[in-house]
Amino acid sequence: MQDNLLTFNEAVMYLKQNEIVYTISKGAITYFYLSSDKIKVKSVSAHYDISLDDFVSLFSKEQFYLYIPKDQQINLEKDNEYYSWKSKGIN
Numbered sequence: 645m646q647d648n649l650l651t652f653n654e655a656v657m658y659l660k661q662n663e664i665v666y667t668i669s670k671g672a673i674t675y676f677y678l679s680s681d682k683i684k685v686k687s688v689s690a691h692y693d694i695s696l697d698d699f700v701s702l703f704s705k706e707q708f709y710l711y712i713p714k715d716q717q718i719n720l721e722k723d724n725e726y727y728s729w730k731s732k733g734i735n
Contacts, residue, residue, distance in 0.1 A: 648710045655708035656696075659683065664711035667703070675711065676703075 650658065655665045659678045666675045674687040682693040694702065 648712065650708040650710055652704050652706075652708065656700075658710055665708045666711050667706045667708055669706075676708075 650665065655676075658665050659676060662678060664675055664677045666673050668674075672687060672689075674685060674690075676686075676699070677684050681696075683696060683699040685692050685694060
């Protein structure tokens with residue numbers, strides 16, 4: 645889960661591309677995503693919105709990771725099978 649370390653600028657770029665990024669502090673994960681020009685901050689103990697400027701001020705020193713859901717990782721075998729059906733007009 646932690647093999648996708650981002651720079652802060654990359655984290656901001658991903659947020660602007662509607663991706664989810666997260667930090668880990670003392671074993672607790674905090675997720676961040678952009679919605680309606682606000683950064684949504686979600687963890688087990690907190691849910692709040694902040695501006696991009698506040699995000700920069702508060703979190704620029706944190707280590708960020710790109711969130712990739714396990715169920716959305718590419719399965720090459722299924723991907724190849726799908727495209728072989730697609731090329732045959734089956735799907």
